[in-house]
Amino acid sequence: MNLAEHYNQLYTKSAKEILAGNYKLDTQINSVSDSRFGITLLIRPSESVKANIQVLLKDLKAVDNTQYYYPDSDIHITVMSIISCYDGFSLDKINVHEYIEIIEKSLIEVDQININFRGVTASPSAVMLQGFPSDETLNAFRNKLRDNFKNSDLQQSIDSRYEIATAHSTIMRFQEKLKNPEKLVQVLEQYRDYDFGEFRVKELELVYNDWYQHDKNTILLADFYL
Incomplete structure (x- = not known):
């Protein structure tokens, strides 16, 4: 996949939808009754990158502070959604150690992963950073x-929603009617090619998580160091 082309097409289409008022609101972000959980292997960006992300979030909040902005603790790149979140999933349904073993086996030949966050893209319901592996x-x-995983007997739903191929990170979701779609898109345009920084991945996290990766609902199951 040509990531730059993919991100650009997504942004162009979504910006038009946002300006036309055809964006989508997420009504479950703050719902205490949301019981969708799963397990995910993810990457956290470096502290310096997260500091640069806050510059963008500050500008977005100045335009519309009623939307949902990811705190530093929740910002991540999904490596693989191993069990996609669904109602009623809990850790007692699986043997976590067996999942750890497969991830360790898969990591044997992995030496180094570097990711550059450069520019922003969007969907009709969210704003995302464009991640580019080196x-x-x-x-x-x-x-x-x-x-x-597919050669194992373990519960998994890899690629059931879509085959993940990007390294994006969602940083904002629309939860209320946008105050000023035009100004929002103007801010995004200013950051379309902004360099948020490159970082070397030092560890991966296997977590039990809700749909939005809220830190308060996340349980760290294992760390994998590179």
Whole structure:
């Protein structure tokens, strides 16, 4: 996949939808009755990158502070959604150690992963950072995970929603009617090619999480160091 082209097409289409008022609101972000949980392997950006992200979030909040903005603790890149969130999933349904073993097996040939956050893109319901891995290591690792999990008897739903191929990070979701879609898109335009920084991935986290990766609902199951 040509990531730059993919992100650009997504942004162009979504910006038009936002300006036309055809954006989508997420009504469950703050719902205490949302019981969708799953397990995810993810990457956290470096502290310096997160500091740069806050510059963008400050400008977005100045335009519309009624939307949902991801706190530093929740910002992440999904490596693989191993069990996609669904109502009623709980850890007692699986043997976590077996999942850890497969991830460790898949990591054997992984040496180094570097990711550059450069520019922003959007969907009709969210704003995302554009992540660009420096090489094919992340994709190769994902393919190993796919093969190893699908050749196991473990519960998993990898690629059930879509086949993940990007390295984006969602930083804002629309939860209320947008105050000023035009100004929002103007801010996004200013950051379309902004360099938020590059970082070397030092660890991966396997977590039990809700749909939005709220830190308060997340349980760390294992760390994997590179």
